[in-house]
Amino acid sequence: MMFAWPSELRRLGVMGMNERNGNFVMAYNRRRNYPLVDDKLQTKRLAQEHGIAVPELYGVVSIQHEARNVGAIVQDHDSFVLKPAHGAGGEGILVVADRRGDFYQLSNGTMVTEEALQYHCTRIVSGLFSLGGLPDKALVEYMVRFNPVFEKVSYQGVPDIRVIVFRGMPVAAMVRLPTQASDGKANLHQGALGAGVDLVNGCTTFGVTGNNLAEVHPDTGATISGIAIPHWSDILEVSARCADLVGLGYLGVDVVLDRDLGPLVLELNARPGLNVQLANRVGLLAGLHEIEKIDTVPESIEDRLSLAKEIAERVSVPFH
Amino acid sequence: MKKRELHVRIVAILLIGIGLGLCSYKVRQLGLPLRPGENTETWTVQAQVSLHSRGGPVQARLLIPKKPPGFVVLDEDFISGGFGLVVEEDGGDRRASWAKRRAAGEQYLYYRLALTLGESSAAPGPAPKATYPPKATYKEPYGSAVRAVLDGVREESADIASFTRELLLRLNSVEPDENVDLIRDSSRDASDWALKITEILRGARIPSRVAHGLSLGDSRNDARLEPLLAVFNGKKWIYFDPATGRRGMPDEFLLWHEGLTPLLSAEGVAHSEVRFAVTRSVREVVEVARKRAGHADSRLIQFSLLSLPINVQNVYRVLLMVPIGALLIVVLRNIIGLRTFGTFMPVLMGLAFRETQLLAGIAMFVMLVGVGLLFRFYLEELRLLLVPRLAAVLTIVVMLMVVVSIVSAQTGMQRGLSVALFPMVILAMVIERMSIVWEEHGPGEALIQGVGSLIVASLGYLAMTDELMSHLMFVFPELLLVVLGILLLLGRYTGYRLSELWRFRSAVEASRSNP
Structure with missing residues (x-):
């Protein structure tokens, strides 16, 4: 049929x-x-x-130049999630599961640098994942175990x-x-x-x-x-x-x-x-x-x- | 809920009703065609008045038609060549009066009338009431002959119409009796003959008069006014051919004037003459309807797009099709369930395809988006912020368009020049969206959505360039109300989308295997 x-x-x-x-x-x-x-x-x-109860918020990146703070926001956390405040359909979510030296390991195993995280934050803030492309905020929060x-x-x-x-x-x-x-x-x-x-x-x-x-x-x-x-x-x-x-x-x-x-x-x-x-x-x-x-x-x-x-x-x- | 549903339906049906109503009014009353390129016959009748002036003041009065039955006047003009012109109406007559203080030699004046078949939308004024003439007295032996004929006719007729007809048959008989012979004897031409019949009818106290008109038919330069007998039956005037007794106005017969007033009366001239010429031509119905509505003082047409300057008209010819494209998008998205890049992007692309033609348009679209995507992937490496990156993509799109235009101009492909009409901002957004979908959902999904958008744009192009559709929207812009009504109804359509019948097919499969 x-x-x-x-x-x-x-x-x-x-x-x-x-x-x-x-x-x-x-x-x-x-x-x-x-x-x-x-x-x-x-x-x-x-x-x-x-x-x-909600996943704990580690920090927010709400303007472009705050993206460089990402490293500081996550310095006490080995795992965390980066996501747009206005994301739709699960787009723009980055899950960092672990840290290896200067590299961050994503949940799918890929290793990325801090610079990549910063770039992801600027992409989020510039509204790439928000409806209508409006400026957005990037949330850094607790990664659920x-x-x-x-x-x-x-x-x-x-x-x-x-x-x-x-x-x-x-x-x-x-x-x-x-x-x-x-x-x-x-x-x-x-x-x-x-x-x-x-x-x-x-x-x-x-x-x-x-x-x-x-x-x-x-x-x-x-x-x-x-x-x-x-x-x-x-x-x-x-x-x-x-x-x-x-x-x-x-x-x-x-x-x-x-x-x-x-x-x-x-x-x-x-x-x-x-x-x-x-x-x-x-x-x-x-x-x-x-x-x-x-x-x-x-x-x-x-x-x-x-x-x-x-x-x-x-x-x-x-x-x- | 139910109340709102009802509200939407009533508003929608009102809109659709008003739209269709206005449209059908324009079709029925103003004769606007439902199909493009329809033609209709029109005639231009020219009356040339030639005057041979004696050198002093000259005045000429020409009777001209007044709301001729069976015709619609499209245009009327006078060429007066230095004469003062006054158009006057009194009683049943309408005339053009030309006057000049000093005129020498041959003078020509023209009256021109453009007509098409059809009932005038303005109701003709009430026919002038006839007064019953006093009984005529005739000279003998003519009088006896007339009385004998009238008596014979009276016995074989029931009313004024049949009386007239019988009288005409007898008077025009091939084997006339002696009375008829006597009557016929003294008539010179057709016009005189008609006049004589009115005299005879006076003997029976039947109001009658002679009307003159032109049989239009084909183009010719030597048209002559032909007489027609008009008889008043107590309610209205009935026309007869005085030579055959045939009742009614002949086909394509332009009634010029009625009654005894001479066609042309001139003062201060040695010689005057009227000549008629008829030109038959075929014109577009829309054009004809516009002219005729202009003469009928139709507000509806004065407010129509046809009254705008041609270049503005052409803009609206395109703009009016946009709602049709939008309606198509609504159907494709909410009824069919297609997904496209951007809601109305395909409509704008479809509009651009109007100029480039479909295949060339698709080729250029694919090329621009393809090359644009390559640049976009490179920009991704540079990690630019959103707005500067969009601006960069836009700039690249414009540069590509310039290159396409120049290359096609060099190679003599005129089509390529029209790439300049592509909506470049939209193209830049398409490239941006496509690259994101490419990155996040893979090239397959990006290509599917891209091809989907292209298909919708092509459908939009086909809908928006449809000749019939474009004609209808332009001549009947009130159809936009119908479109609006349909959009309202579609806005409350809560049924399944076609794509959902596919999407949820497994539900039905499960229900089959799980009775």
């Missing part, structure tokens, strides 16, 4: 790009709240103010957990696992593997690479399903709280699981992607419409989460 019929996709509750933009992103997300999620520095500060739970199903890099939150209630989640094709980045567009997560019990379900269903990790060959994610209820709680924090009705929350620090909020996304549907083999629309029907969403996080799980249990029937 070559194509899916629209009617079949509709029956499966699969949401398309136009529907996401028109009926959810534009309908539930106020534009003035976008800067809170588009600028990762703002997100980080806001989260810290409200006691939500990822929880070994995903060791067998990732190739270098840091896997992260994406939770889709609608009206403050989680509707779907997936783990994004780096692959060789994604160059260690946890970004599905760059070839990372997406693994659906059962919202109720926090276990991985199915997988997707690109737009193809997958059962095993393409590089490690390990089975994707059945991995129980630790701190699952914390992850859901933190996601729901993030939604309150930035006041966006339709939100993607990216959480990383640190070996020592537990769940850390990496970034928020006002236009989360659609492949979570393929990863879970469940369309988003059924759950979204259920939540849309609720008149008033419960105030307390606990009530909200139990309601969210109840709805998820009801609608999460894999493609049938």
Whole structure:
């Protein structure tokens, strides 16, 4: 079979790009709240103010000539991440995993000089990775030591957990696992593997690479399903709280699981992607419409989460 | 939600309705053509008045047509050669009065009228009411003959129209009886004959008059006014051919004047004469419609692009196609789901292709972007900051364009000169974006997006150079409202994109294997 019929996709509750933009992103997300999620520095500060754990910020390069300070910012840290505050689609992120003398070793093994780091900072600051090419800031932050739970199903890099939150209630989640094709980045567009997560019990379900269903990790060959994610209820709680924090009705929350620090909020996304549907083999629309029907969403996080799980249990029937 | 949906739909439908409404008004009422290059027949009728002056003051009055039925006046002008000209109307007549204090010898005056077939958009004024003539008295034996004919006709007719027709048939019969013979005897020419019939009709108290007009047909220099009999049936004037009794105005017959007023009356001349010449020509319908609307005082056309100077018109011919290109982009991106470098870059490239032609344009685009990319990779090594680097790429693009132009001028390839019309800033941005995609997602992805952009630009070019489309947009710019309406509707399209039917195909596959 070559194509899916629209009617079949509709029956499966699969949401398309136009529907996401028109009926959810534009309908539930106020534009003035976008800067809170588009600028990762703002997100980080806001989260810290409200006691939500985030990767520690080592320093910020906000104008060109500060790029030469990069060496000083990272002098006490062997590993760190350089990333644009306004980056989109995981572009412009440089992960330094170790240091060898004067050289920095990137997560993919390449050795670079400090000058290269400085150049990367100036590229970020000049707006190369930001939307519309606006001047940007480069963030230098803690490199997450990822929880070994995903060791067998990732190739270098840091896997992260994406939770889709609608009206403050989680509707779907997936783990994004780096692959060789994604160059260690946890970004599905760059070839990372997406693994659906059962919202109720926090276990991985199915997988997707690109737009193809997958059962095993393409590089490690390990089975994707059945991995129980630790701190699952914390992850859901933190996601729901993030939604309150930035006041966006339709939100993607990216959480990383640190070996020592537990769940850390990496970034928020006002236009989360659609492949979570393929990863879970469940369309988003059924759950979204259920939540849309609720008149008033419960105030307390606990009530909200139990309601969210109840709805998820009801609608999460894999493609049938 | 639902309210907004409804709102968008109502606004969109209103816009589309107004656009199409205006368009159809212009097609129906003003006769603007829906297809480009349509031609229509037009006639130029020239009345030449020649006066042989005695040397003193001269005055000449020529009757001229007034809203001729079945025709639309496109243009009307007078060549007066030193005479003062006044155009007057009174009652049913319209005339041109020329006057000169002193004129000697042969004088020529011209009246020229350009016409095309069609009902005048301005409603013709009410036909002058006829008064019922007093019963005529005739000299004997002529009177007896007329009465005999009239009595015969009256018995075989039901109303004024059939009466007239029957009368004409009898009077023009091939085997006339003696009464008709007597009547026919004294008529000199067709015009006189028509006049005589009006006299006879007066005997039956039927209002009638003689109209004169030209049978247009083909071009000729010796056209003559032909008489036509007009009979008033109580409601309107009905026309008959006095020689055959055929009812109605003949085809392509230009009614010049009606009634007894002489065609030309001149004072202070020894001799005066009117000659008619007809020129038939074929003109573009748009041109004709514009002229005719100008004469009909149509506000709609006065506010149209056709009233602009030609060079400005040509600018708008291009600009009006940009929304069409934008609409295409919306469809390709939101309905089909294609990705391109920059949202409207392909539209601008498509516009540039208009000048360079498609194949040459694509070749030059590929060459500029290719060489530009090479330079860009070199600049990458130099680690330049964003804005200076963009400026450097832009400069290189301009230099390449100069080189292409000079080389093509040297080798005599005129096409290459039009490279100067490429949107260079856009090209520089394409090179920059492409090099980043190249670096981050590999050359494959960069080439796919580049070729995708080129395909969209070519489609944009095809849409924007379509002759029919360009004609429609230019003659009916209100179609922009339709485009706007469609854009509003597409803006609320939340269905799947075509690419998503491919993207999510595995969902359906999974559902098949998982019943």
